[in-house]
Amino acid sequence: MTTIRVVLPPHVKMLADVHGEIEVDVPGKGPSINDVLDVLEDRYPPVRGTIRHHRRGERRPLMRFFACGEDLSYESLDTVLPNRVLEGSEALLIVGAIAGG
Numbered sequence: 001m002t003t004i005r006v007v008l009p010p011h012v013k014m015l016a017d018v019h020g021e022i023e024v025d026v027p028g029k030g031p032s033i034n035d036v037l038d039v040l041e042d043r044y045p046p047v048r049g050t051i052r053h054h055r056r057g058e059r060r061p062l063m064r065f066f067a068c069g070e071d072l073s074y075e076s077l078d079t080v081l082p083n084r085v086l087e088g089s090e091a092l093l094i095v096g097a098i099a100g101g
Contacts, residue, residue: 004025009096010096012050016040032080037052051094059073067090067092068084
């Protein structure tokens with residue numbers, strides 16, 4: 001198991017009924033964003049479909065992923081998370097983008 005620190009956007013925190021940063025235990029030594037999302041959705045069923053499409057598994061258009069100062073949003077969701085996230089020194093940030101004009 002690898003413990004991953006995760007920061008959720010406010011509307012997802014509300015659905016999950018959590019406050020602040022959370023930690024999730026993800027199976028395996030080199031988990032991906034998909035692995036983290038699987039655990040999040042199992043642990044907090046109301047968030048299913050809010051971060052990624054519930055049938056297609058794709059990232060929702062206005063959801064972004066950041067870690068270690070890098071935008072991971074357009075990487076494959078199966079890409080292994082950066083080492084600093086795996087070590088626990090950095091969090092995976094899930095951000096709800098704002099659109100409009």
